[in-house]
Amino acid sequence: MTAVWQLPQIKEALSSIDTIAAMERAFQAYSEGRAIVPPVGELLFENPPGDAHIKYGYIRGDDAFVIKIATGFYDNPKKSLPPNSGILVVFSAANGFPSAVLLDEGYLTNARTAAAGAVAAKYLAPAKINCIGICGTGMQARLQLQYLKPVTACRNVMVWGRSSESRERYAREMEAEGFNVQCVASPRTMGKSCELIVTTTLASSPYIEGLYIQPGTHVTAMGSDTPTKNELRPDVLGMADVVVADSRAQCAERGEIHHALAANEIEVGDVVELGEIIGGTAPGRSSGEQVTVCDLTGVAVQDIEISKAVLAHLQR
Amino acid sequence: MTAVWQLPQIKEALSSIDTIAAMERAFQAYSEGRAIVPPVGELLFENPPGDAHIKYGYIRGDDAFVIKIATGFYDNPKKSLPPNSGILVVFSAANGFPSAVLLDEGYLTNARTAAAGAVAAKYLAPAKINCIGICGTGMQARLQLQYLKPVTACRNVMVWGRSSESRERYAREMEAEGFNVQCVASPRTMGKSCELIVTTTLASSPYIEGLYIQPGTHVTAMGSDTPTKNELRPDVLGMADVVVADSRAQCAERGEIHHALAANEIEVGDVVELGEIIGGTAPGRSSGEQVTVCDLTGVAVQDIEISKAVLAHLQR
Secondary structure (H helix, E strand, O other): OOEEEOHHHHHHHHHHOOHHHHHHHHHHHHHOOOEEOOOOEEEEEEOOEEEEEEEEEEEOOOOEEEEEEEEEEOOHHHHOOOOEEEEEEEEEOOOOOEEEEEOOOOHHHHHHHHHHHHHHHHHHOOOOOOOEEEEOOOHHHHHHHHHHOOOOOOOEEEEEOOOHHHHHHHHHHHHOOOOEEEEOOOHHHHHHHOOEEEEOOOOOOOOEOHHHOOOOOEEEEOOOOOOOOOOEOHHHHHHOOEEEEOOHHHHOOOOOHHHHHHOOOOOHHHEEEHHHHHHOOOOOOOOOOOOEEEEOOOOHHHHHHHHHHHHHHHOO | OOEEEOHHHHHHHHHHOOHHHHHHHHHHHHHOOOEEOOOOEEEEEEOOEEEEEEEEEEEOOOOEEEEEEEEEEOOHHHHOOOOEEEEEEEEEOOOOOEEEEEOOOOHHHHHHHHHHHHHHHHHHOOOOOOOEEEEOOOHHHHHHHHHHOOOOOOOEEEEEOOOHHHHHHHHHHHHOOOOEEEEOOOHHHHHHHOOEEEEOOOOOOOOEOHHHOOOOOEEEEOOOOOOOOOOEOHHHHHHOOEEEEOOHHHHOOOOOHHHHHHOOOOOHHHEEEHHHHHHOOOOOOOOOOOOEEEEOOOOHHHHHHHHHHHHHHHOO
């Protein structure tokens, strides 16, 4: 029988497991070549505009494989519906039968994306953080901050987003979560004060420039997962001492790194993978003065590991 | 809320809908360019050996899109488990939410494949059939015959398969379904007596040769859906007056047609699509003496249309 799990059960499981550790395992398995993750499947829709992405695969030796479908329909908020949804199906690698359906409504994708941001900060941010800069005021802007709690003691936040209303709503909500939040009108302000900057927007032209960034800053860019979206001007990556990808192959085509490659600000040989740093086969930050950048585009191995961890809890 | 449907409900729905008409709509939509069906996603497993295929897409203007996962784990019968399983997920094209999960255990794939065989026979077999030849004795050998019932009055069957035990078991079961079944030790025998031959095996080297085939025969080859599986020697396609594909593009890479193309027995311009014949834009059989061949490799549009038809019944 295929077990079917609903969102409240999935959220309860998430609150009981170590999602950050699951993402560490995911990135390390990926960089060690132990993950089989074919290219992402994609469906595009015009009216209403939307997309569906299929990420799937398995880790060699595992007893399960996972197929995740995540959708984004960007007119949904006009109808008071969330833009993202989805479903995960976990199969037995012993017989091919579907063992579990996770009706997660896209939540596991949000959670694993936020947890990946925490992993990037854990390995790359400087030891002392006085202020966290968050670009964007949406779901990921909220979740990234929540998932950073276990990896830094800093509770001071600057937030920048397109409208003052959204910034102020974000500030109120995050203050209720125990942060001190200052709204700023430009990402430039944030560069002067924040040692950790997380970009979470859907921007299609870059809004963070190299001259904004001080020595000793780490930037995690997780907003762009397509060839066209772009948050960091290529010179930000050009000035960085360490440029990190979740997947070197995928970041050569999507996210921030491919823009910097095209602009000749970096070479592909300069890019290390987060899983290599976790596994100790590549250096991460080696001094408090370095600038580090991590480009997160999302890989199926994250969906695999978070599903396994959630299911292990649900089926305990 | 996502509705979750189990196999008994799905089977009941299938018995109430016109699956053959759904497949006619599917092939016509495909050949008219109204279907968006990206390349098939694939996962391969070594130990135990198995595969998972992801077929997905939608028909322009529909309010739904469909993602189907079908698995084949070929050691399962050693464990007294069926080799095939799977799941279908239907999404709203209005907002991207998953509207239904069909826990079909691979049954809808079997049903739509059998219904496609019936469509091929309906449009391509000669008017008078004295005997149906079935190659193979597995699940599809059974279903193909059952789905042929509405499209031909013929109930005389010859069956060929690797072992005499499996042929005799098949004969007993199909006689219980109202057929007169003769077991034969060679597909050559079948060529002399059968105006409609359906090949359903997993053969990797061809076992039907041109010299077996009499004028006025239609052959539907549905066993091969990969680049390597092969049931018909290329000369069977070379001698055919009409060579038909479910998908010209897919059959150029998988199934029977690509072997005949490689052997220079046919040219891609000779191949017509089943949906073109259904839609009246390509001729099918034009005389009782012609030899016709239809290569079915399975396209996502079949999964889309059968899911829509089943769901319309379940949600009535």
